[in-house]
Amino acid sequence: MHELSIVRALLRQVGRVAGAHGGGPVRRVTVRLGPLSGVEPALLAQAFPKACAGTAAAGAELVIESVPVRVQCRACGHVDEAAPNRLRCPACGCAETVLVGGDELLLVSVDLEGRLNV
Amino acid sequence: MCDTCGCSITPGNRATAVATQAVPVLEGLLAENDRLAAHNREHFARHGVLAVNLMSSPGSGKTLLLEATVEALRGELACAVLVGDLATDNDARRIAAHGVPAVQIGTGQACHLDAHMVHDALHGMDLSGIDILFIENVGNLVCPASFDLGQHHNVVLLSVTEGDDKPAKYPVMFRAADLVLISKADLLPLMEDFDPARAEGYLRDLASQAPMLTLSARRGEGMAAWLDGLRAQHAALRRPRPAAARPHFGVLRA
Numbered sequence: 001m002h003e004l005s006i007v008r009a010l011l012r013q014v015g016r017v018a019g020a021h022g023g024g025p026v027r028r029v030t031v032r033l034g035p036l037s038g039v040e041p042a043l044l045a046q047a048f049p050k051a052c053a054g055t056a057a058a059g060a061e062l063v064i065e066s067v068p069v070r071v072q073c074r075a076c077g078h079v080d081e082a083a084p085n086r087l088r089c090p091a092c093g094c095a096e097t098v099l100v101g102g103d104e105l106l107l108v109s110v111d112l113e114g115r116l117n118v
Numbered sequence: 119m120c121d122t123c124g125c126s127i128t129p130g131n132r133a134t135a136v137a138t139q140a141v142p143v144l145e146g147l148l149a150e151n152d153r154l155a156a157h158n159r160e161h162f163a164r165h166g167v168l169a170v171n172l173m174s175s176p177g178s179g180k181t182l183l184l185e186a187t188v189e190a191l192r193g194e195l196a197c198a199v200l201v202g203d204l205a206t207d208n209d210a211r212r213i214a215a216h217g218v219p220a221v222q223i224g225t226g227q228a229c230h231l232d233a234h235m236v237h238d239a240l241h242g243m244d245l246s247g248i249d250i251l252f253i254e255n256v257g258n259l260v261c262p263a264s265f266d267l268g269q270h271h272n273v274v275l276l277s278v279t280e281g282d283d284k285p286a287k288y289p290v291m292f293r294a295a296d297l298v299l300i301s302k303a304d305l306l307p308l309m310e311d312f313d314p315a316r317a318e319g320y321l322r323d324l325a326s327q328a329p330m331l332t333l334s335a336r337r338g339e340g341m342a343a344w345l346d347g348l349r350a351q352h353a354a355l356r357r358p359r360p361a362a363a364r365p366h367f368g369v370l371r372a
Binding site for chain 1: 137138139140141142143144145146147148149150151228229230232260261263264265285286287289290291293320322323324325327
């Protein structure tokens with residue numbers, strides 16, 4: 001259960017972004033997670049509201065974009081989705097593939113509340 | 119609320135109307151850890167220290183392997199060990215009994231080591247004169263895989279008393295391995311269900327080129343290849359050259 005450590009790191013990052021953009025309350029935090037990131041989306045979602053309390057992100061919504069595992073074959077060039085524990089080329093079976101997606105562990109964006117000049 | 123369109127900006131609150139501003143970031147969630155890991159790596163480089171991160175399930179023989187390794191390298195390569203455990207300093211004491219510096223990192227409730235913990239522990243360890251620093255991570259096949267510590271190599275142990283399908287069950291961990299050691303090989307004749315070839319098959323399914331060695335730290339079989347690999351890695355570290363040309367543990371497979 002290292003998701004709490006991850007959430008704390010995420011909140012420090014969010015705090016820095018908010019600080020650099022006027023410090024307004026954070027409304028939404030969007031992250032991108034791949035199955036090979038080692039982070040479980042459900043546990044992250046569970047840890048988020050608790051860890052947020054008392055930070056600039058208190059009450060913010062967490063949006064998790066889940067992305068699939070994708071491999072590119074070095075032998076035949078085929079690009080395809082794959083299971084996290086079966087990264088061979090789905091076309092030719094070759095084990096020499098490159099992961100082109102699925103290990104993402106990214107802070108995508110932070111939505112901040114700001115005054116609207118209308 | 120506006121009766122016409124449903125928006126929240128009405129003449130009464132126009133001056134204080136709020137909107138949200140999306141700030142794009144696209145930065146890794148572990149960027150902070152990774153920066154400190156890079157700092158640790160520079161610290162190792164300055165001292166010419168090879169840093170090896172050992173990960174596995176609890177009880178797969180990391181400490182015994184380290185005890186046998188520091189004994190075998192005695193007088194040849196100076197070793198030091200950082201040991202992560204939730205509680206007790208039992209492992210550090212076992213290793214210190216062999217006369218090598220050993221620092222226990224008590225992680226409390228944390229199920230893994232991170233770059234900060236290693237950095238703090240390094241403050242209590244003099245690396246001058248040290249050739250190889252082993253970092254014995256918390257026994258856990260999940261969490262430690264996500265945290266770079268600044269190590270040069272990840273070594274993952276899989277003991278023959280576990281299932282040989284562990285690489286399929288814990289792909290994140292086994293994908294992170296630069297070398298996989300099948301440990302407790304002396305028990306292999308008793309463990310009918312464990313097939314090293316099957317374990318290697320699951321590892322290759324992860325598109326991993328990491329070499330796999332089978333050894334017994336208790337009986338000594340297979341230890342020579344592991345020790346030769348460490349010697350080669352250490353020699354390569356002291357002889358700077360492009361990273362791509364660095365000999366890998368793979369040289370041991372011949």
